[in-house]
Amino acid sequence: MTHSKPEVWLRGPLQDVSPLLQPVAHALLQAREEVQELMAGFPQELLWTRPAGVASVGFHLQHLSGVLDRLFTYARGAPLNVEQLKNLEAEGKPGPTMDAKDLVAAFDKQVERALDELRSIDEQTLALSRTVGRGKLPSTVLGLLVHSAEHVQRHVGQLLVTVRVQQGPTQRGPTEC
Numbered sequence: 001m002t003h004s005k006p007e008v009w010l011r012g013p014l015q016d017v018s019p020l021l022q023p024v025a026h027a028l029l030q031a032r033e034e035v036q037e038l039m040a041g042f043p044q045e046l047l048w049t050r051p052a053g054v055a056s057v058g059f060h061l062q063h064l065s066g067v068l069d070r071l072f073t074y075a076r077g078a079p080l081n082v083e084q085l086k087n088l089e090a091e092g093k094p095g096p097t098m099d100a101k102d103l104v105a106a107f108d109k110q111v112e113r114a115l116d117e118l119r120s121i122d123e124q125t126l127a128l129s130r131t132v133g134r135g136k137l138p139s140t141v142l143g144l145l146v147h148s149a150e151h152v153q154r155h156v157g158q159l160l161v162t163v164r165v166q167q168g169p170t171q172r173g174p175t176e177c
Contacts, residue, residue, distance in 0.1 A: 003093040016119045027149035032111045059092035060159040061103035071148035
């Protein structure tokens, strides 16, 4: 990967996003840029392969969109709907028309939805209690939003390693800090 501009967090604040939520927005935008760059020209035939038994590139791309959708749903205080549960069950399973471009585009759209939601969140709600999953584990609005960014970044890192393993040593990753 080549970087002609600084990482997103070094480009200044995002308009209309609370200062408390800037790190979440920056992390999501950084993830989107890295995924777009990493997946450019990725061979379709490798999308669902699992080198050394690790999760496939296709799984990571599905999961990036799904986890962002689910965690933001919990942050709103809502349960997952039937479609979200079906999507969760389908993660890691190739669909008949799914290709890398479609999965990257779905993640791009999910990041845009998340950014729109971040712009509308009232800072006064960040400490409100929320529950997660069927077990109704405790969290807060802010905890869920921060975890969504952290979880997405974690999977982008795993995606980068899987792509490198599949494409060989010529694939370059992001520059270290």
